[in-house]
Amino acid sequence: MSAFTRILLIAFLIACIGILSIYSSTFQVENARWHSLYLRQLLWVLLGLVFFILAANFNYRRLWDITYFLYFLALFLLVLVFALGIIRLGAQRWLKLAWFNFQPSEIVKLIVIIFLARYFSSKSDYDLSLDVHKYGLARSFILPFSYVAIPVWLIMDQPDLGSATIILFIFLGMVYLSGAKLRYIFSFLLSGLLLLPVFWHFLRDYQRDRLLVFLNPNVDPLGAGYTVIQSKIAIGSGGLFGKGWLGGTQSQLHFLPESHTDFIFATFSEEWGFCGVAVLFVLYYLLIREGMLAAESKDDSFARLLASGISMMFCIQVLINIAMNMGFAPVVGLPLPLMSYGGSSMIVTFISLGILANIARQR
Numbered sequence: 001m002s003a004f005t006r007i008l009l010i011a012f013l014i015a016c017i018g019i020l021s022i023y024s025s026t027f028q029v030e031n032a033r034w035h036s037l038y039l040r041q042l043l044w045v046l047l048g049l050v051f052f053i054l055a056a057n058f059n060y061r062r063l064w065d066i067t068y069f070l071y072f073l074a075l076f077l078l079v080l081v082f083a084l085g086i087i088r089l090g091a092q093r094w095l096k097l098a099w100f101n102f103q104p105s106e107i108v109k110l111i112v113i114i115f116l117a118r119y120f121s122s123k124s125d126y127d128l129s130l131d132v133h134k135y136g137l138a139r140s141f142i143l144p145f146s147y148v149a150i151p152v153w154l155i156m157d158q159p160d161l162g163s164a165t166i167i168l169f170i171f172l173g174m175v176y177l178s179g180a181k182l183r184y185i186f187s188f189l190l191s192g193l194l195l196l197p198v199f200w201h202f203l204r205d206y207q208r209d210r211l212l213v214f215l216n217p218n219v220d221p222l223g224a225g226y227t228v229i230q231s232k233i234a235i236g237s238g239g240l241f242g243k244g245w246l247g248g249t250q251s252q253l254h255f256l257p258e259s260h261t262d263f264i265f266a267t268f269s270e271e272w273g274f275c276g277v278a279v280l281f282v283l284y285y286l287l288i289r290e291g292m293l294a295a296e297s298k299d300d301s302f303a304r305l306l307a308s309g310i311s312m313m314f315c316i317q318v319l320i321n322i323a324m325n326m327g328f329a330p331v332v333g334l335p336l337p338l339m340s341y342g343g344s345s346m347i348v349t350f351i352s353l354g355i356l357a358n359i360a361r362q363r
Contacts, residue, residue: 003290003360004056007353010287011052011338015045015346017280018339021268025251025259037260037341044343048350055354060362063355064302067118071147074111077104078154085158091333093158103344105155105163110352112148112167113174113309119144120178121302140180141188145171159204162332166317173312174305214330230256231266231325242273260341262333265325287353288315294360307359310352 023038063070077095081104085092094101148171156164172185200208213225234250243249248270251259259267269277291311295304314337321336323329335345 003294004357007287007290007357007360008049008052010283010290011350011353012045012049014280014283014287014338015048017268017283018264018336018341019045020245021264021271021339022260022341024246024248024271025256025264025267027246040343041341041346044346047343048346051347052350052354052357055351056357056361058354058358060303060306060355060358063114063306064118067115070111071115074104074108074151075154078108078151080104081154081158091158091160093160100343103342105158105160106344106348108151108155109163109167109170109313110310110348112151113170113313114306115147116144116171116174116178117302117305117309119147120174120305121300137184140178141175141184144175145188159207160333161207162320162334165332166313166320166334169316170309170313173316174309177305177308178301210331214327227257227263228327228331231263232327234263234266234270235326238270238273238277240274242269242271242276245271247271261335262321262331262340263325264340265322265336268339269325284314284318288318290360291356294356298359298362303359303362307356310356313352314349 019038019041022041026037081092081095084095086094086096086101088094088101093105094103096102148167152164152167155167172188175185176182203211213228216225230250234248234256237243237250238248246252248267250256250270251267256263256266268280272279288311291307291314295307295311298304298307317334317337320329320332321334321340324331324334335342337345337349
């Protein structure tokens with residue numbers, strides 16, 4: 001079985017699990033609009049498969065030539081959000097495209113990976129090789145960080161703390177993989193810790209509440225801490241084998257808010273239990289492993305960094321979402337890849353996986 005087939009099959013299985021969980025968490029809602037959410041998710045999956053096939057047949061080396069165009073397109077879309085974006089749940093993150101609400105921050109994650117993969121590679125007539133070990137602090141850390149900081153600042157101002165955090169983690173990971181000196185990374189992390197009191201004053205009130213709830217969920221059990229408490233109850237009540245599909249009480253009785261988006265893992269855990277979660281973890285592991293194998297199979301650094309960055313984005317987002325559901329991380333509004341309801345995340349994820357498949361196929 002080829003890498004293309006393995007990646008496509010695993011991603012499709014996870015997406016089907018997500019559709020089943022979305023249906024389970026919404027089919028008893030009285031509002032008729034909610035009854036069609038699983039059908040809309042099915043549409044996003046089918047569109048995602050189309051984009052996957054297109055990306056898998058698009059030579060990844062061409063991304064090198066359009067990197068700067070993609071970067072400025074990302075900035076343009078993020079600025080456009082402030083001018084034309086629609087506001088939902090107190091955040092201005094979406095652009096209305098006919099019947100589709102597109103979230104630019106999702107595609108920006110992938111574009112940042114492409115940009116950093118090119119930045120940390122140098123192109124010759126025969127190959128792409130790393131030159132980062134020759135760089136000093138300015139070229140190996142400060143300059144690429146300044147490029148990344150611009151979209152991060154625009155995303156945080158939407159506000160979207162989850163996507164901004166993911167991009168910063170991706171940046172640090174790709175700096176490390178590029179061979180930059182570790183002391184630069186440690187200095188950045190130490191500076192971030194020292195500046196936390198300053199960042200605190202720039203956070204919105206609800207973001208501060210979420211951080212306080214992370215430290216002590218019982219500080220506001222009927223307010224900011226309610227969702228986290230209900231999520232942990234749902235996960236714990238699943239036991240070994242779960243309550244069965246359509247049998248979860250927390251999601252069926254609507255105790256768990258956002259059970260089809262950010263907290264879909266809690267919905268799935270309650271219905272399928274520890275055994276179901278173990279299977280889901282294996283599927284995610286196999287998908288991430290395919291990305292790392294694609295990176296290891298390449299001699300040029302652009303392909304290695306591109307595949308590693310995509311795999312890292314996928315892994316970090318899965319870990320943060322699950323940790324958020326279990327109360328091990330603050331609630332930052334981050335979807336679970338291939339499972340949470342949403343067209344932007346689904347399509348961008350399939351495009352990213354298509355690029356991985358193309359890297360694996362190229363010789």
